[in-house]
Amino acid sequence: MNVIDNSKIQGNDIDLGLLLSVLAGAKDSPLIFYYDDQPVRPGYHITEVKAGQFSGLDCGANPEAWTEIFIQLWDIEEGDRTHMPAGKFYSIIRKVTEHVQLDGSAKLTFEVSDGVQPIQLYCAAAPALHAGAVYIELSPRPAxxxxxxxxxxxxxxxxxxxxxxxxxxxxxxxxxxxx
CATH class of the missing domain: 4.10.910 (30s ribosomal protein s13; domain 2)
Structure with missing residues (x-):
């Protein structure tokens, strides 16, 4: 399995720039997200991409400021579709950049729901290339x-x-x- 160099990644949190750089080199490969020990269904959609700039005060009374990008995945089965090619995901994000400023170094959060269960927040591990597919493990975003x-x-x-x-x-x- 080819795994991206994790030495530049803190914990289990990649940024948008790293994700796009991997996808650019594997555009024809299926993109399969895993969460809660299961893969997303082949008909999943990206339903929303949003960027936010946040500021706040942490529990030590320190001011904090950061940018964050949210990618919403709708985990549904739809007909006889296959998993989205990495290039299509890449193109969707590039299309969003025509309308919304996305900082490639921003914190990346995935919002995932099957349309029945409430949206859950996940962070993403470095993409892994294996058997002709790009795999991305999502894990719950902890406080x-x-x-x-x-x-x-x-x-x-x-x-x-x-x-x-x-x-x-x-x-x-x-x-x-x-x-």
Missing amino acids: SCKPRDRWLAEESSRAAACCGPAAAKSDCCAGPHGL
Whole structure:
């Protein structure tokens, strides 16, 4: 299985730019989303693409601002259709850019419903190319505490700088977080 380099992706969250770059190279391949341990049905539609700019205050009283793109998938079975080709998905998003400004580095959220169940929010993992198809695993978008997330990222970065291969013999690796 060819998997995109995940080293540039935080957690399970890709941006629109990465998604489009993969789809551009696999336009004839079926695009199959997986969520809740099952694939979307072959007749799925993109019913809406929207972009938003948000600002708020996090739980640590820190101002936050971000852009987010929402892609709504309607997971239905329709006739004898096959899964949408990656190129069609790509073309739909490009068509949207004629009317709506989409930031390629924006947070990407998928809204998925079968038309009966309420819309659920999902984030997307890096696309995987396998057996002639593009697979994208969607996982529920969890709530998070941004101050805690920043602190954990800083701690992880400090530990990597202190105890990475170049610093393996330094004194900082002897501490409680070291080797």
